[in-house]
Every structure is written in structure tokens, then in C-alpha cells.
Amino acid sequence: MNYTRQHQPILEVNSLHIEYPINSPGGFRRLTKPAVIDVSFKIFFGECFAIVGESGCGKSSIIEAILGFVRPKSGTILFEKQNLLNLSSKNLRKLRPKIQPVFQDYNQALNPRMRIGDILREALPNHLQDSQTDQLLASVGLSREILNYFPHQLSGGQKQRIVLARALSVKPALLLLDEPVTSQDLSVAVQIVELLISLREIKHLTFLLVSHNLSIVQLLADRVAVMKNGQFLEQQPLAQLLNNPRHIYTKNIIDQTITP
Ligand SMILES: Nc1ncnc2c1ncn2[C@@H]1O[C@H](COP(=O)(O)OP(=O)(O)O)[C@@H](O)[C@H]1O
Numbered sequence: 001m002n003y004t005r006q007h008q009p010i011l012e013v014n015s016l017h018i019e020y021p022i023n024s025p026g027g028f029r030r031l032t033k034p035a036v037i038d039v040s041f042k043i044f045f046g047e048c049f050a051i052v053g054e055s056g057c058g059k060s061s062i063i064e065a066i067l068g069f070v071r072p073k074s075g076t077i078l079f080e081k082q083n084l085l086n087l088s089s090k091n092l093r094k095l096r097p098k099i100q101p102v103f104q105d106y107n108q109a110l111n112p113r114m115r116i117g118d119i120l121r122e123a124l125p126n127h128l129q130d131s132q133t134d135q136l137l138a139s140v141g142l143s144r145e146i147l148n149y150f151p152h153q154l155s156g157g158q159k160q161r162i163v164l165a166r167a168l169s170v171k172p173a174l175l176l177l178d179e180p181v182t183s184q185d186l187s188v189a190v191q192i193v194e195l196l197i198s199l200r201e202i203k204h205l206t207f208l209l210v211s212h213n214l215s216i217v218q219l220l221a222d223r224v225a226v227m228k229n230g231q232f233l234e235q236q237p238l239a240q241l242l243n244n245p246r247h248i249y250t251k252n253i254i255d256q257t258i259t260p
Pocket residue numbers: 020021034035053054055056057058059060061062
């Protein structure tokens with residue numbers, strides 16, 4: 001299926017640089033360490049763009065910059081042509097719901113003291129709370145009984161579905177999926193991947209997927225960037241990347257990947 005047909009970027013990242021301060025014992029100079037170096041990419045409406053690379057290469061930093069949690073040293077991040085880095089807080093608030101993260105650590109994402117029903121209702125506008133909760137649950141393949149449960153009573157896969165349902169409650173256009181399935185075993189991971197594939201189609205979503213795991217990436221991605229030490233080594237459509245890696249590092253990742 002050609003998800004790139006619209007050829008309009010929903011997100012455009014240009015020359016992104018991110019640095020973090022390092023604590024230097026007794027040093028006068030403020031030392032920094034680069035985490036993301038000159039990263040540029042576009043994501044087109046409806047596609048899944050993936051960034052693959054080993055832990056610590058800078059993937060989550062890119063997501064955190066898109067969400068405004070981290071202030072880049074330089075670069076631009078355009079969402080629907082507006083630069084998120086110099087938008088007024090009012091306009092940023094308006095855009096906010098359109099970009100929803102789904103983080104790896106669903107245990108931290110769900111308040112352990114709240115019932116699932118309240119977690120979902122809290123995310124919805126008042127007048128939609130009752131009608132939409134059931135619909136949200138159905139869209140992630142869960143049934144109503146779960147509304148009375150607390151997060152610890154759910155399996156990892158069920159928790160991840162709730163995190164997804166909550167992200168969907170505000171009708172996002174772009175999901176930022178940070179290692180969305182690494183915490184589960186393979187059969188659960190495959191179910192979550194299948195759910196993501198169907199949600200993308202049904203809800204016309206665009207995905208930015210970041211993962212260290214090429215097996216997961218290749219199930220979802222239309223185009224893939226390979227990242228190492230803060231830099232993109234290459235980016236290609238998935239099939240081209242797999243058949244014709246330009247970089248030896250990419251080739252090594254492919255060779256290490258067992259096709260699920
Ligand atoms: N808040 C932070 N403060 C200092 N260093 C950080 C911070 N977040 C990430 N880093 C460092 O930046 C680099 C990239 O991290 P990250 O973006 O989390 O990579 P990945 O998601 O690919 O594992 C790592 O060396 C990490 O230790």
C-alpha cells in the first residue's frame with residue numbers, strides 16, 4: 001500500500017542539533033556532549049518513518065525535541081509547516097493534541113492509583129467521556145470489564161493498549177512511537193504491531209517509530225533512517241534499505257536481524 005501518496009510532509013526536521021550538559025567536577029566551563037548531530041528528515045502524511053539504531057544513539061532525544069521536552073541547540077522542527085521551536089505557547093497548545101507520544105515504559109505512563117476507566121475518561125473532554133470510552137477500548141481490542149481494573153491487574157500487552165487508547169483519545173495525526181513493543185514477549189509484540197498497522201489505516205495516522213530492533217521496524221516502516229552516534233548514516237525506503245544497504249553498519253544490523 002502506498003502511504004506516501006499525498007507527498008505532503010506532516011513533519012519536517014532540518015539540521016537538528018541536540019546537546020546535553022555534562023557535569024564537570026569543579027570545571028568553570030560549561031561542557032556539553034552532542035546527542036543529535038545534523039539530523040534532517042521528512043515524514044509524509046500517512047507513512048511510517050522509522051529510526052533504527054542502538055541504545056544511546058539519540059533516537060529518544062529527537063522525540064523529546066519534537067515534544068518540546070528538550071530544547072535543541074539549533075535546527076527547525078516543522079509540523080504542518082509551522083516551526084514548533086518558535087511557536088507561541090497559545091499556538092503550541094492548539095497543536096499539542098495532534099502529536100501524541102507512546103513511550104516504551106507503559107508502567108510509568110499509567111498512574112497506578114487510578115482505575116483504567118478514570119485514566120481514559122481523564123483524557124477525554126467531559127461531554128464525550130461516556131460515549132467515547134467504549135469506542136476507544138474497542139479500537140484497541142479491549143473489552144469493558146477492564147475499566148474497573150487498576151494498571152497492575154493488566155498484562156503488559158493490555159497496558160500498552162491502554163496507553164495507545166489514551167493517546168488516540170485526543171484524535172492525533174502523528175504518533176511518536178518510542179520502542180513501542182520492546183517490553184513484551186514476541187507474540188505480544190506481534191499483536192501490538194498488528195494493532196498499530198490497523199490503527200494507522202483506520203484512523204489515518206502518521207507514525208514516527210524509533211527502535212533499536214530492526215525486526216519490529218521492518219514490520220511497520222515505509223522508510224527507515226539508520227542512526228549511529230547521533231547521526232543519520234542513511235535513509236531509504238524499507239525494501240531498498242534491506243536489499244541495498246549503503247553503509248556497512250546497516251549491513252551488520254540486517255545480518256544480525258532474525259526475520260520474525
Ligand atoms: N537528559 C539527559 N541529560 C544528559 N544526557 C542525556 C539525556 N538524555 C539523553 N542523554 C544522552 O544522550 C545520548 C542519546 O540518548 P537517547 O536520545 O536517549 O538515545 P536512544 O533513545 O537512542 O537510546 C545518550 O548518550 C544519553 O546518555
